[in-house]
Amino acid sequence: MVQKLPGDIYRSDLKLADGRDISYYDSSEKNRSAADKRNEEAQPGIGHLRLDPLVDEWVVIASHRQHRVFLPPKELCPLCASTDDKLTEIPDKDYEVAVFGNRAPALTTPKGNFKLAQFSGLTTPDVDAAGACEVVCYTSDHSSSFAKLSEKQIRAVLEAWKDRDSALSKLPFIEQVYIFENRGEEVGVTLSHPHGQIYAYSFLPPKIEKMLQVANDHLAKTGKVLLDEVIKREIKDEKRIISQNSEWIAYVPYAARYPFEIHIAPLRGVSNMSGLDEKQSAAFAPIAKEVLSRLDGVFGIEMAYIASWYQAPVNSGKDSMRLHWQIVSVRRQPGKLKYLSGSESAMGAFIMDLEPEQSAQQLSAVKL
Amino acid sequence: MVQKLPGDIYRSDLKLADGRDISYYDSSEKNRSAADKRNEEAQPGIGHLRLDPLVDEWVVIASHRQHRVFLPPKELCPLCASTDDKLTEIPDKDYEVAVFGNRAPALTTPKGNFKLAQFSGLTTPDVDAAGACEVVCYTSDHSSSFAKLSEKQIRAVLEAWKDRDSALSKLPFIEQVYIFENRGEEVGVTLSHPHGQIYAYSFLPPKIEKMLQVANDHLAKTGKVLLDEVIKREIKDEKRIISQNSEWIAYVPYAARYPFEIHIAPLRGVSNMSGLDEKQSAAFAPIAKEVLSRLDGVFGIEMAYIASWYQAPVNSGKDSMRLHWQIVSVRRQPGKLKYLSGSESAMGAFIMDLEPEQSAQQLSAVKL
Incomplete structure (x- = not known):
């Protein structure tokens, strides 16, 4: 199903093999249907939140992220479009902008009727790391950058941001939606393909x-x-x-x-x-x-x-x-x-x- | 003049050529008198403080620090003891622990009767970057580290910290004394000689x-x-x-x-x-x-x-x-x-x- 967004941007929603959602944002109406041919299992478990009592701030403990992919060479980039030889996070053979759930998310959908507000103080137990982490691929061109995108392409990114902000804000366990880009190895980027991220927190970040x-x-x-x-x-x-x-x-x-x-x-x-x-x-x-x-x-x-x-x-x-x-x-x-x-x-x-x-x-x- | 501190530590106070104070902390009574033979001028100017209105926090603007010494080779290390051939920040030919004012301090003694508390809000003008920045050399051994110091030497460092905490806390414009060590190029250390620092702020740091x-x-x-x-x-x-x-x-x-x-x-x-x-x-x-x-x-x-x-x-x-x-x-x-x-x-x-x-x-x- 294709949905029309402002700025003549078209959104197509599909599923990845492990159950994660993926949305394509296109500047013309496209019939996106490429299936994820990988044989994937759902990601294990959820991290947890711990309250730092000295400053009354939540810390996300996400030890399952320790072994995530680290600066792979271009030919192994998981954010490029898929080819016959290489199946990536984006099943289609081309894309303009694509958004999908992070493969090793620090924050994920919690179990049951999650209410973080009930927890406070020194004896707070570990709490589910409720929230969402999404990846926003700005372009299929591996060696491009946000600054090099066409204005039309930037508009598609903006509509993806607006659309995801709106959707994530409706989840009952989300308190803050944070849309951002880390760029460059100097700030710890593990994938050089032009992309940003969205973190939706179940608590108000200290800042x-x-x-x-x-x-x-x-x-x-x-x-x-x-x-x-x-x-x-x-x-x-x-x-x-x-x-x-x-x-x-x-x-x-x-x-x-x-x-x-x-x-x-x-x-x-x-x-x-x-x-x-x-x-x-x-x-x-x-x-x-x-x-x-x-x-x-x-x-x-x-x-x-x-x-x-x-x-x-x-x-x-x-x-x-x-x-x-x-x-x-x-x-x-x-x-x-x-x-x-x-x-x-x-x-x-x-x-x-x-x-x-x-x-x-x-x-x-x-x-x- | 030599002052005896707890733990049988002896402090000697001298002046560097540009007017900065230097104190030696020794584990036996020593007659420290080596003069700083460098031909130094006082450091130019003071930085300033600006209030970030979005979070009501002070930011220190210290543009005179931009050109400070960056990872010099051992033979040019300014924190080693002086020799006949090389005059460093520490005029004596040996030392145990030495503390002196930072050569390019982000925070310095303000002019006149400084009161930061009077400033707040959106139209705050630039304010003198009042405070103090000191260097604490842990040992004259360039390739040592805090972990490798003898227990006696660590005691001398501790007494230097206590002594400087006490002295800086008495300055009328100081609100917080912060004693710390950055170690390793990974956290931006510009001098590898084992040393720590003391920042005394004229405002409460946000943390x-x-x-x-x-x-x-x-x-x-x-x-x-x-x-x-x-x-x-x-x-x-x-x-x-x-x-x-x-x-x-x-x-x-x-x-x-x-x-x-x-x-x-x-x-x-x-x-x-x-x-x-x-x-x-x-x-x-x-x-x-x-x-x-x-x-x-x-x-x-x-x-x-x-x-x-x-x-x-x-x-x-x-x-x-x-x-x-x-x-x-x-x-x-x-x-x-x-x-x-x-x-x-x-x-x-x-x-x-x-x-x-x-x-x-x-x-x-x-x-x-």
């Missing part, structure tokens, strides 16, 4: 909890939405803006934490990915492509980055939190990385080696 | 703020100190304990975040480093040496780690927070590191690939 609290406080105190105010300040300061179009703005934030850090936000704020309207969706591809191309252009090498969509939780913060995309790169010079060492990782206190204005200037100076 | 809040809540609700309760649970569970002596206990915590993570705490809780008494101080070296040796023994290679002392802030939490040492290693297998990628660094949600019990078992099985 979201903090953002929600700060955004709610700001709304209560001033009656204003925090991200709207942040964007106003960036527009007033001007010097850290990287790009802007009718619907989106991209800037190095005033208090950037990483040598190259870019925030991209819709000018008319929306709380969640699935709330982006047609105008916003249509205007996303050009600015996304430009910003990621500038990032690759700074040193003339493909930059390692983590690209994260921040948005309101499923069940709160719709009036205070606003969707935006944070792209952070750990590369501070061609041969030097920024590491999260003691101050950053143990204390949460970031030391930034570059003035945000200098970083913005370098990004703006890239000739595209 | 400490959270720990303080959770510890205060626990105390208010139960009348009990959180870390005492955590240790009771670890003793009851037993299976994650790595080592114990009359004064200290070492365990892999129930909700460990890193493949190898060990917490070491005094059995009789104290809020701060400088509060360790003679019995606790005397019993520290053997357990520290054992635990770090076990860590190096797991894969038979020197493990990269971040070793962090958590303690109460200078001006709060003395009744709720307790001193302990967290050692976390990012190495999960001989050829594989754990990276802080999207879930960990952008969401703060840790995915742990190893059962904490399995990690404890591997550490306990190491033959010393």
Whole structure:
């Protein structure tokens, strides 16, 4: 069955041999029906959650992931389309965008009527690692990248994100949907094929909890939405803006934490990915492509980055939190990385080696 | 002038050529007087603090650090003792333990009557990066490590830590003293000579703020100190304990975040480093040496780690927070590191690939 989505994107839903779902997102109506010919068994077990009592935060224990595939050569890439000789995660012989459940998921569907909220405190037992982990393949072209996708292809990725955000938000055990891309071996990527991921958590991740609290406080105190105010300040300061179009703005934030850090936000704020309207969706591809191309252009090498969509939780913060995309790169010079060492990782206190204005200037100076 | 400290450690205070303080900590009374013969100018300027409005956290902008020395060869090591041919950061021809101000500090003494607490909110201007950054050289032996120090030498390091904790806590602009070691190129170490650091912050680092809040809540609700309760649970569970002596206990915590993570705490809780008494101080070296040796023994290679002392802030939490040492290693297998990628660094949600019990078992099985 094919479903038509905004932007003339067509979704086809199929099953993999081990029972996982796969959806293809195409820019024209296609009859996707290729069967997964692998002889697969369902993945073993579920991980568990443990509460760290010193900070009251959940930690996901997923020891079944220890032996996952690590940087396979191109000819063994599980994210390429299948061929007669090689059966991959994507059964069809070609695809535009494909989304499917992670083969070794840290978070999975829990048993029974799952309620994490009932657990707290020092004697919390192990709890099912409830949630979902999905893979979003951006293109069948193994050596491409998000920045190199056509605008049409980026629109298909965006519609896949919106569609999955909407679907995952409806699951009763999900509290937060996190759409992201880790890119580059420097940030631990185990598969080089252009792809992103979606983690849907059954708890509020600590960073979201903090953002929600700060955004709610700001709304209560001033009656204003925090991200709207942040964007106003960036527009007033001007010097850290990287790009802007009718619907989106991209800037190095005033208090950037990483040598190259870019925030991209819709000018008319929306709380969640699935709330982006047609105008916003249509205007996303050009600015996304430009910003990621500038990032690759700074040193003339493909930059390692983590690209994260921040948005309101499923069940709160719709009036205070606003969707935006944070792209952070750990590369501070061609041969030097920024590491999260003691101050950053143990204390949460970031030391930034570059003035945000200098970083913005370098990004703006890239000739595209 | 030589000052006698507990554990028969003697401290001598001198000045470096650019005005920075240096203190030697010796296990016998020595007349330290070697002058710094370098022709040095004072370091330029101070960095600044910027408030990240989305999470209400301070970020340190220290662009003057960008060009610091990066992994020099042994013959150029600035942390070795000076020789006739080579003048280093330590003017004397030998030393046991030496502490001095960082040459390119992210945090330094602010001008005038500094009060960070007056600043908050969206329109906060740049603020002086007030604080202190110090280097603690553990030994003059370039190719040694903390685990390889003699117990006598570890005692000298401990007394240096206590002494500096006490001194830095008295500075009016300091809110938190953080004593730590980054070890290994994998966590961004730029100098391989065995050394640790001390960062004294003029703000509460986000992790400490959270720990303080959770510890205060626990105390208010139960009348009990959180870390005492955590240790009771670890003793009851037993299976994650790595080592114990009359004064200290070492365990892999129930909700460990890193493949190898060990917490070491005094059995009789104290809020701060400088509060360790003679019995606790005397019993520290053997357990520290054992635990770090076990860590190096797991894969038979020197493990990269971040070793962090958590303690109460200078001006709060003395009744709720307790001193302990967290050692976390990012190495999960001989050829594989754990990276802080999207879930960990952008969401703060840790995915742990190893059962904490399995990690404890591997550490306990190491033959010393």
